Amino acid sequence: MIRIVLVNLLLLLLPLIIYFAYVYLRRRSVPSEDIVADAPIFWLLAGGAALVLIALIFLVRWETGDPKAKYVPPRFEDGVIVPGHYERKK
Numbered sequence: 001m002i003r004i005v006l007v008n009l010l011l012l013l014l015p016l017i018i019y020f021a022y023v024y025l026r027r028r029s030v031p032s033e034d035i036v037a038d039a040p041i042f043w044l045l046a047g048g049a050a051l052v053l054i055a056l057i058f059l060v061r062w063e064t065g066d067p068k069a070k071y072v073p074p075r076f077e078d079g080v081i082v083p084g085h086y087e088r089k090k
Helices: 002-026 041-062
Strands: 069-072 075-077 080-082 085-088
Touching: 002 041
Parallel strands: none
Antiparallel strands: 069 085, 075 080
16 A cells, blocks of 8 residues: 555655756756756646646556456465465356
8 A cells, every 4th residue: 555655745846856857967057956846846746746636547447356266365275375365157
């Protein structure tokens, strides 16, 4: 669960990180404290929110299981843990 939160947080902040890295590299010779004041924060966060939304739509569309399959939970057999998996119903 924490992995999902961290990935979504990274996607949300990715436009900000790219923007600040770009501005820092462009203004390296002329340092300025107004980088954050001049930044289009709203549009950068809107872009990040769009990335999160696209990622969630992608995951819902392509990472869902087969609705006709039955989930078999993990179990302990002969001293070995058998991981959970889906079995297709016949």
